[in-house]
Amino acid sequence: MQKQSNSRDWVLYSLLSLSILLLVLAMYQIDRQWLKLTEMQSTMSEQAKAVRELRSLIGSGVLTAATSGEQRGEVAPAFQRAHAASKLPDYAQGDWSVEALGSNLKTITPLVSADANAANVQSYVLESLITRNPDTLGWEGLIAKSWQVSDDGLTITFQLRDDVSFSDGKPLTANDVVFTFNFIMTDAIQAPRDRAYLEKIKQVTADSKYQVTFSFKEPYFEALSLAGGMAIMAEHFYAPYLQEPQKFNESKGLLLGSGPYKLADPKNWTPDQGNVELVRNDHYWGDVQPPYNRILWKVIQNDSARLTTYRNGDIDAYSARPVEYRQLKQDAQIQAKSHNFEYMPPVVGYSYIGWNQQRAGKPTRFADPRVRQAMTYLTDVDRIIKDVFLGYAEPAISPFGHAGKQHDSSLLPYRYDLDKAKALLKAAGYEDRNGDGVLEDKSGQPFEFKLTYFQANEDTSRMVLLLKDLYAKAGVKLVPFPQEWPVMLENLDKKDFDAITLGWTSSIETDLYQAFHSSQAISKGDNFVGYRNPALDKLIDEARRTVDEAKRMPLWQQAERILYQDQPYTFLMRRQSLLFIDQRIHNLQMTKLGLNYGALPLESYVPLAQQKYGQ
Amino acid sequence: MLTYLLRRLLLMIPTLLGITIVVFSVMAASPGGISAQTLVGGMDMKPQEKQALLDYYNKRYGLDQPPPMQYLRWLNNVSPIGFVTDEQGQRGAFSFSKGMDLGTSFQYGRPVGDILAERIPITLLLNLVTIPLTYLLAIMIGMKSATQRGSSFDVGASLSMLALWSIPTMLAGVLLLGFFANVQHFQWFPTAGISSREALDMPFLPHWDDNGFVRGFLLDRIWHLILPVICLSYGSFAALAKLTRTSILENLHADYARTARAKGLAEDEVLWKHVFRNSLLPLITVSAGLLPSLLAGSLIVENIFSINGMGQLAVEAVKGRDRELVLSITWVSGFLTLIGYLIADFCYTLADPRVSYD
Numbered sequence: 001m002q003k004q005s006n007s008r009d010w011v012l013y014s015l016l017s018l019s020i021l022l023l024v025l026a027m028y029q030i031d032r033q034w035l036k037l038t039e040m041q042s043t044m045s046e047q048a049k050a051v052r053e054l055r056s057l058i059g060s061g062v063l064t065a066a067t068s069g070e071q072r073g074e075v076a077p078a079f080q081r082a083h084a085a086s087k088l089p090d091y092a093q094g095d096w097s098v099e100a101l102g103s104n105l106k107t108i109t110p111l112v113s114a115d116a117n118a119a120n121v122q123s124y125v126l127e128s129l130i131t132r133n134p135d136t137l138g139w140e141g142l143i144a145k146s147w148q149v150s151d152d153g154l155t156i157t158f159q160l161r162d163d164v165s166f167s168d169g170k171p172l173t174a175n176d177v178v179f180t181f182n183f184i185m186t187d188a189i190q191a192p193r194d195r196a197y198l199e200k201i202k203q204v205t206a207d208s209k210y211q212v213t214f215s216f217k218e219p220y221f222e223a224l225s226l227a228g229g230m231a232i233m234a235e236h237f238y239a240p241y242l243q244e245p246q247k248f249n250e251s252k253g254l255l256l257g258s259g260p261y262k263l264a265d266p267k268n269w270t271p272d273q274g275n276v277e278l279v280r281n282d283h284y285w286g287d288v289q290p291p292y293n294r295i296l297w298k299v300i301q302n303d304s305a306r307l308t309t310y311r312n313g314d315i316d317a318y319s320a321r322p323v324e325y326r327q328l329k330q331d332a333q334i335q336a337k338s339h340n341f342e343y344m345p346p347v348v349g350y351s352y353i354g355w356n357q358q359r360a361g362k363p364t365r366f367a368d369p370r371v372r373q374a375m376t377y378l379t380d381v382d383r384i385i386k387d388v389f390l391g392y393a394e395p396a397i398s399p400f401g402h403a404g405k406q407h408d409s410s411l412l413p414y415r416y417d418l419d420k421a422k423a424l425l426k427a428a429g430y431e432d433r434n435g436d437g438v439l440e441d442k443s444g445q446p447f448e449f450k451l452t453y454f455q456a457n458e459d460t461s462r463m464v465l466l467l468k469d470l471y472a473k474a475g476v477k478l479v480p481f482p483q484e485w486p487v488m489l490e491n492l493d494k495k496d497f498d499a500i501t502l503g504w505t506s507s508i509e510t511d512l513y514q515a516f517h518s519s520q521a522i523s524k525g526d527n528f529v530g531y532r533n534p535a536l537d538k539l540i541d542e543a544r545r546t547v548d549e550a551k552r553m554p555l556w557q558q559a560e561r562i563l564y565q566d567q568p569y570t571f572l573m574r575r576q577s578l579l580f581i582d583q584r585i586h587n588l589q590m591t592k593l594g595l596n597y598g599a600l601p602l603e604s605y606v607p608l609a610q611q612k613y614g615q
Numbered sequence: 616m617l618t619y620l621l622r623r624l625l626l627m628i629p630t631l632l633g634i635t636i637v638v639f640s641v642m643a644a645s646p647g648g649i650s651a652q653t654l655v656g657g658m659d660m661k662p663q664e665k666q667a668l669l670d671y672y673n674k675r676y677g678l679d680q681p682p683p684m685q686y687l688r689w690l691n692n693v694s695p696i697g698f699v700t701d702e703q704g705q706r707g708a709f710s711f712s713k714g715m716d717l718g719t720s721f722q723y724g725r726p727v728g729d730i731l732a733e734r735i736p737i738t739l740l741l742n743l744v745t746i747p748l749t750y751l752l753a754i755m756i757g758m759k760s761a762t763q764r765g766s767s768f769d770v771g772a773s774l775s776m777l778a779l780w781s782i783p784t785m786l787a788g789v790l791l792l793g794f795f796a797n798v799q800h801f802q803w804f805p806t807a808g809i810s811s812r813e814a815l816d817m818p819f820l821p822h823w824d825d826n827g828f829v830r831g832f833l834l835d836r837i838w839h840l841i842l843p844v845i846c847l848s849y850g851s852f853a854a855l856a857k858l859t860r861t862s863i864l865e866n867l868h869a870d871y872a873r874t875a876r877a878k879g880l881a882e883d884e885v886l887w888k889h890v891f892r893n894s895l896l897p898l899i900t901v902s903a904g905l906l907p908s909l910l911a912g913s914l915i916v917e918n919i920f921s922i923n924g925m926g927q928l929a930v931e932a933v934k935g936r937d938r939e940l941v942l943s944i945t946w947v948s949g950f951l952t953l954i955g956y957l958i959a960d961f962c963y964t965l966a967d968p969r970v971s972y973d
Contacts, residue, residue, distance in 0.1 A: 031818040031831075038816065104923065104931075106723055250725060270733070271723070274923050275812060300807045300921045304789050309806040312798045333799055486936050487646045613813070 048282045056289055076161075078131050078140045079287040082601035085587050086288055090607040096294040097585075097598075100306050100315045104271055104299055109254045110231060111184060111191035117297075122231065123600060124278050124295055125167075126257035129158050129177070130228035134591035134599060137346075137508060139224060143172065143232060143258065153219040153547035156227050160210040166234045167262035167281040174206035179235035181214075188245035197226060219547050222509065232258065237266070260290035260601065274299040291605035294613070313337065313612075316582045317597065321459065322390040325578040338580040342392060345577055345594035346403055349505035350396040352569035353379070353451070356497055358521075358530035364498070365441065365449075366529075372567040373414075374424035378474055379467065379570050380416035388463045392578055396571040398560045399510050405549075406509060408557040411564050421474050432475055439475040448477040449498035452491060455482035460501065492528050500528075501572070512540050512559055516568065531568035584610035616964075619972035623960075627953045634949040635942060636686065642938050643682040689942065692716045718939035722931070727943045730928065735947075737809065738913055738924035745844050746905060749852045750898070757859025762886065764864060772856070779853035788846045788919035795842065807921035809839045843920045847913060851905065858901060862894040869893075895966045903959035907952040 075083045085091060107113045108121050129144040141147070144158040164172040181204040184194050200223070202215045214227040237256045241248035248254065253269025256262065261278035263269055269276070276297040280290065298315060300306040310318035311333060318338075320328055325342070328334045355366035355375065365371055381395045395413040400406040430439040430447055439447040451467070453460050461482065468478045483491065491497045504515060514520055517540050520527035536559055543555035581588060581597060585604050589596050596603050673679040680688070691697040696711045717727035756776075760769040796806045805811060814835035821831040830838070866872060867890055875885045914926030925944065932940035963970040 027819055031820050031822070034818040038818075250719075252725070274808065274921070277812070296812060298807065298812075298921075299923075301927075302789075302792075302807075302919045302921060305792055305806050305919060305921060308792055308797050312796070312802055312806060314806065484934065486934070490646065 052282060052289055075287045076141065076145070077133070078142045079601050081134065081596075082288040082603050085603040085605065086291075088587060090586065090609075091291075091605055092608040092611065093289065093291050093605070094293055094608070095291075095584075095606040095611040096296055096613040097292045098296045098298060098315050099317055099598075100300045100309065101276075101297050102299075102301060102303075102306070104274065104301075105276060106271055107252045108269060108276065109248070109251045110233065111189065111194055112249060112251065120598070121276055121278070121297065122255065122257075123259075124261040125255050125259045125263070126231035126233070127259045128229050128231050129160070130224075131600075132508070132593060134593040134596065137592050139228065144228065147224075147228070149224065149547075153216070153223060155213055155215045156224060157207070157211065157213045158228070160212065161285075162210050164258055164285045165283055166237070166258050167256060167266070167283055168234075168237075169283050170234065170236055172232060172234070172258050173209050174212040175209075176232055176235045177212045177230075178204050178206050179239065180230060180233045183233060183238060183242065184230075186242060186245070189241075190245075190249040198230070200226065219545050221544055221546055221549075221552055222511070223547065234258075258285065260284045260286060261295055286601060288601055290602045292602070310334075310580065310582075311337075313582065316585055318580045320578045320580065322388075322392045322575075322578065325392065326390055328580065334580060337583055339583060339585075339588055341579045341581065341588075341590075341595055342576050343590060343595060344394065344403075344574060346401060346592060347506050347508060347594070348401070348574045348577070349503050350399065350574050351501065351503040351572045352396070353499055353501045353572065354529040354569050355499050355567075356495060356529050357532075357568070359495060359498075365447070366499070368428050369566050370424045370428040371430075372570070374421040374428070374474070375471075375476075376414045376567050376570040377417045377421035377424070378471055378476065379414075379572070380470055381413065381572055382416065383470075384463050384466060385573055387466060388459055389573070389575060393573040393575040396574050398563050398571060399504065399506065399512060399515070400556065400560055401506060401510075401574065404508070404510075405553050406556040406560065408560050411560065414567075416470075418473060425474065425476075430475075437475055438477050446477060447475065448479065450479045450481040452481045452483050452488060452497045452500040454485060454488060454502075456485075464501070495528055495530060511544065512536075512556075512563075513544060516540065516563065529568055531566070533562060533566060536562045536566075584612070616972055620957075623957055627950075630953060631946065631949055632690075635690070635946060638942055638945045639686045639689070639938075640682070642936070642941060643685070645936065689718065689939075692718060693943075693946070717943045720932075720940045721937045722935040723937075723940075727939050730940065731925075731943060731947065734923060734925050734928050737922060738917075738926070740809075741840070741843060741847060741913060741916075741922070741924065742906075744840060745847045748844065749848045749855060750902075752848075753852050753855035754859055754898075757856045758863060758886070758891070760856070760860045761863035761867060769860075773860075776853040776856050779849045780857075782849070784846055784850065784915050785919065787849065788842075788916060791842050791846065792919065804842050805839050809843075809922055810836050811839070843916050843922060846916045846919070855898065855901065858897055859894065862897045863890060866890040866893045892966060896963065899959050899962045899966060902962075903955045904952075906955035906958075907948050 101117055103117075105113075105115070105118050105121070108118045110122055110126060113119070113122070127142055129142060130139045130147070131142045132138070133140050141161075143160055143164050145161050147156060147158045149156050158177075160172070160174060160177075166172055181198065181201065183189060184191050184198055200216055200218065200220045202217045204227075205213050205215075207213055214223075216223055220226065234256050238248075238254070241251075241254075252271055253263065254267055255269070256266040260281055262281045264277070264279050278295040280293050284290065298309070300309055300315075306315070307318060307324075309315050325340075329340060353375075355372050356364055357367040358364065366375075385391060385393045385395065394402070397411050397413050398407065402409075425439060425447075429442050432438065433440045433444060436446075441447065451464055453464055455461070461480075464478075464480045468480060471478045481497075488500075492500070514526040516527060516531060516533075516536060518527065518532035518534070518537050519525075521530045521532055539555055539559040539562070543552050543559065546552040546555060577594070579595065579597075584606050585597070586607055587596075587604050589603070591599070593599065598604075678685065693715055695713070695715050697709070697713060699708055699710050699713050717731070719725065720727050720730055723730060756772055760772045763769055791804075792806055794800045796802060796804045810832065814830070814832050817829055817831050817835065819832045821834050822829055867886075869890075871893075872885055872890050875889050876882070880888075913922075913924055914930060916922070917924045917926040918930075925948075928940070929944045931937070932944060960972075964972070
């Protein structure tokens with residue numbers, strides 16, 4: 001009995017081991033195929049490299065005698081900086097650029113995606129007609145070689161370069177530009193934000209294969225950047241989705257453009273892969289080929305894991321919070337391997353406290369400008385910057401950056417002034433009537449309000465606690481009200497809050513319309529504090545209509561003075577970017593647009609000796 | 616046995632219904648509704664566009680109807696039999712073959728089924744490595760402690776198990792990363808993810824080529840899994856080892872064990888064939904809870920090690936008030952819990968012939 005079962009077991013075991021053996025053999029076989037494939041791939045990429053070098057030789061004019069074009073030897077202005085970088089002695093192509101993302105991307109399809117990380121990925125793939133020069137901030141042609149603006153500012157004509165092609169080799173023509181505009185304006189495509197901006201354009205027409213004209217409904221100060229900054233989408237790639245718009249709206253990774261990098265598979269990126277990986281566009285048309293072979297974004301949610309990964313050298317950049325930055329600056333290991341940068345990008349956004357002036361149809365206590373001014377006097381921004389942000393920020397005076405032309409430099413930040421604040425509050429009818437240390441209004445209601453803020457940000461939480469103490473000195477009671485993001489958004493939409501602290505992002509020239517024009521004080525508009533000032537409305541409308549910069553800037557400055565006086569927001573600060581970048585990345589420079597790391601056309605590179613990734 | 620199984624399976628239906636009702640009511644009552652989250656991208660939308668989008672969602676999900684109606688509508692969509700609903704949200708004929716539709720996630724804009732199909736294999740991989748490992752180690756250590764009761768090994772093991780059981784996972788995870796994946800201490804393991812980018816281009820098995828050793832996809836995956844698996848397993852492993860020890864000790868002193876020894880069986884035979892089998896029952900009971908708890912418990916570990924599994928998905932879904940996704944996840948984990956109990960009950964019959972459900 002015992003023996004019998006043993007022999008049966010033996011057969012079973014031998015069968016089992018045989019199948020395992022077969023499985024292992026099969027795996028080896030597949031591996032052999034894989035190795036062959038890799039071999040083929042590397043041969044192919046070598047060939048592609050050879051072709052690339054040949055093309056850049058042609059481009060740089062060495063072979064111009066053999067070819068016909070004479071102007072080909074020139075490098076377009078937009079590529080000058082990158083071209084200069086490529087002439088540096090230790091310049092080398094190759095290696096990867098690896099960055100970290102703090103959260104998963106939901107989609108990288110253009111128009112559908114809404115966050116800054118996705119926009120960053122797209123900037124490597126999609127290109128626009130013109131681009132800003134990082135030294136002068138003026139516009140330079142990228143896909144366009146030249147352009148003309150009509151005298152009334154209503155039509156802009158672009159002449160396109162004839163050598164631009166998409167990453168699949170198909171040429172980019174005026175038809176693609178027209179298509180992009182029409183695609184965005186198609187109602188079924190879920191691009192309401194882009195549509196809202198491009199609404200000012202009446203039509204886009206292709207005059208010839210390489211000339212395109214934008215006509216505007218009315219003069220608009222940002223007409224050129226609106227038309228020239230539109231990222232060009234490929235007609236042959238995106239046109240089929242006009243038939244099935246829902247498929248486009250729900251897509252995760254439909255990305256194909258003319259830029260220096262491309263998705264290896266332009267249709268099938270999905271968020272579950274976590275990483276986003278762009279590979280070199282071997283067909284890139286530009287005058288200078290990009291340095292890196294791949295651009296890789298790793299998703300690392302945990303903060304300490306992200307820092308450790310940076311320490312290990314597995315990501316190239318690490319952006320730090322102020323407290324962390326100060327510590328890491330003393331950290332020998334980090335210092336030995338990094339450049340560190342603390343700078344104020346010109347497009348940096350500002351944070352503020354918004355005072356809700358109207359709630360449930362009735363004006364709140366913040367509808368009185370004296371109360372808002374008093375609150376600003378009480379908000380000791382210098383101390384917040386010193387204690388919470390460790391000096392890595394500057395006070396904000398208005399929505400306009402201090403370096404910009406929109407800003408009136410005679411305006412100075414409100415300094416902390418307890419007496420002035422008390423006097424203003426007294427004039428507005430607030431006094432401590434019952435001696436409990438808290439101010440009351442005429443009907444005996446205590447001056448108490450809830451400050452809504454996003455709960456997950458530690459710096460903001462610390463700031464709110466500091467504010468609570470500061471306001472208490474004048475007898476104003478602040479109740480901290482931390483909220484989750486979706487709840488906060490709902491409260492914003494319903495205008496259901498007393499005061500809220502948030503931030504706006506800025507651009508080179510900031511438009512006040514969205515946040516401060518009274519037409520936006522409607523339900524779910526961005527003027528959620530319900531601020532209305534007819535004089536400001538007029539100025540905003542006029543400035544937006546004025547195409548001439550010299551006439552427009554005084555209007556913005558006038559508008560700024562009104563905002564400064566009215567204080568619909570208490571403007572808090574602009575925060576510096578605090579960044580560590582691995583030393584293997586070379587040629588990092590500060591430009592007027594901020595650090596040139598990741599700025600296109602790429603200027604930074606890794607010298608041959610420090611390259612660590614193959615392929 | 617079969618009738619018992621059938622009865623249990625049928626009993627699952629009301630339980631699952633109960634779970635979904637509770638979750639649905641909580642979601643319906645929570646502040647920051649679906650509309651707020653979906654329209655995040657709509658900060659600059661024109662009012663009529665926003666209205667159009669709202670109408671679309673209302674039609675699709677019946678958001679303008681009272682919550683009980685919304686619930687019934689959802690139930691109709693997920694149940695394999697029911698009324699057919701068309702694109703416009705209109706109810707059609709009753710059908711027995713319409714299939715289950717878990718709905719579309721609000722924040723991802725994709726079918727929930729697809730999202731789950733992406734995430735479940737990752738979590739499953741983690742747990743399929745973790746659970747057997749946990750049991751194997753727990754049984755080995757528990758057995759050794761029990762047979763050598765009072766020895767220095769027993770005392771040492773008991774002490775360290777208690778210590779392990781007390782360490783919170785989030786601390787352990789961060790410490791492991793900080794010490795064993797950090798160039799300043801021991802950079803033995805990677806910091807994030809379940810495979811490195813380079814490994815995706817490598818062959819499956821390790822081998823040598825011109826540049827030396829290539830670890831291959833398999834080794835790379837194992838290398839990435841080591842720290843997360845340690846984090847996932849040490850807590851339950853400690854508890855299980857203690858449990859095994861107690862249960863074996865109890866049976867070692869039972870009459871039948873003495874009888875077995877008296878009739879001349881070898882000590883090993885007594886231990887593994889008689890005592891061990893009888894000591895399995897409490898382990899089986901615990902295992903019922905292990906299946907779903909590992910799925911939910913991996914949330915912290917997944918976050919620390921940046922692994923895109925079910926735990927992360929659940930948190931994102933709740934944060935984003937993504938109703939369809941939350942419902943589906945709770946539905947799946949509820950289902951797994953019930954299945955876990957069923958399997959456990961079934962295992963009793965295997966381990967103990969006295970147990971039968973006929």
